[in-house]
Amino acid sequence: MVHQQVLDKAFAALSDSTRRDILTRLGSGPATITELAEPFGITLTGIKKHVQVLEEAGLVTTEKIGRSRQCRLGTERLDDAMQWITFYQRLWERRLDGLDAYFTLRKGTES
Amino acid sequence: MVHQQVLDKAFAALSDSTRRDILTRLGSGPATITELAEPFGITLTGIKKHVQVLEEAGLVTTEKIGRSRQCRLGTERLDDAMQWITFYQRLWERRLDGLDAYFTLRKGTES
DNA sequence: TTGCTGGTGAACCATGTGGTTCAGTATACG
DNA sequence: CGTATACTGAACCACATGGTTCACCAGCAA
Numbered sequence: 592m593v594h595q596q597v598l599d600k601a602f603a604a605l606s607d608s609t610r611r612d613i614l615t616r617l618g619s620g621p622a623t624i625t626e627l628a629e630p631f632g633i634t635l636t637g638i639k640k641h642v643q644v645l646e647e648a649g650l651v652t653t654e655k656i657g658r659s660r661q662c663r664l665g666t667e668r669l670d671d672a673m674q675w676i677t678f679y680q681r682l683w684e685r686r687l688d689g690l691d692a693y694f695t696l697r698k699g700t701e702s
Numbered sequence: 703m704v705h706q707q708v709l710d711k712a713f714a715a716l717s718d719s720t721r722r723d724i725l726t727r728l729g730s731g732p733a734t735i736t737e738l739a740e741p742f743g744i745t746l747t748g749i750k751k752h753v754q755v756l757e758e759a760g761l762v763t764t765e766k767i768g769r770s771r772q773c774r775l776g777t778e779r780l781d782d783a784m785q786w787i788t789f790y791q792r793l794w795e796r797r798l799d800g801l802d803a804y805f806t807l808r809k810g811t812e813s
Numbered sequence: 814t815t816g817c818t819g820g821t822g823a824a825c826c827a828t829g830t831g832g833t834t835c836a837g838t839a840t841a842c843g
Numbered sequence: 844c845g846t847a848t849a850c851t852g853a854a855c856c857a858c859a860t861g862g863t864t865c866a867c868c869a870g871c872a873a
Binding site for chain 1: 706709710711712713714716717718719722725726729777780781783784786787788790791
């Protein structure tokens with residue numbers, strides 16, 4: 592299992608829709624801070640902070656080129672998040688198969 | 703694609719290691735607030751708040767039985783989170799296959 | 814050199830979060 | 844009945860977060 596802090600940052604980074612949008616945007620190729628800022632109504636400084644959060648979470652990597660900063664996707668941390676969710680889903684499924692399978696029945700009869 | 707608010711809450715709920723531990727704990731069967739509180743060094747009120755966050759995120763469901771509250775796992779929202787991550791991973795993979803595949807080369811040559 | 818452009822950092826603000834304490838309320842037990 | 848138990852709610856605290864403004868610095872262009 593992955594280090595807790597890594598998951599903390601990854602999930603926290605993903606918990607903001609602006610940041611998820613940034614990731615989606617970067618999915619179609621690298622972009623600068625100003626390019627990222629345009630679609631949202633917020634300042635450069637604001638976007639810069641978001642990118643920084645994403646970078647510290649390992650979800651994007653950035654590189655200063657001339658006077659602009661290229662941002663592109665990173666992916667390792669996302670795999671960590673996925674891995675935890677998968678693990679947790681197994682827990683859930685195993686629980687259903689186990690002793691208290693009667694919960695499945697109850698679920699079926701609830702209003 | 704799922705509603706943004708749903709994802710916000712799900713990811714935010716998952717971004718705390720105490721809450722992830724609670725989910726893991728619930729993986730081995732339902733538990734009351736006091737039972738959940740024991741392993742962590744925090745107060746009942748503290749745990750109650752965490753459970754509330756998890757419940758609002760749709761990750762657990764609770765039911766008041768007598769003077770105690772039974773908490774057990776919910777799962778729909780986790781599927782939503784999983785779904786988004788999967789979608790995002792596809793984005794990433796598609797990007798690698800696309801125009802700027804040269805990034806893969808660069809990645810290999812970075813220090 | 815002068816000046817525009819893209820990005821940064823510091824300071825500030827309102828709100829949210831993770832935790833506490835303390836004073837209830839409701840149920841079980843004897 | 845009285846009392847212990849399990850939780851709940853309000854109020855408070857320190858600190859993080861998402862955003863702003865403003866001043867500034869580094870490159871590029873004329």
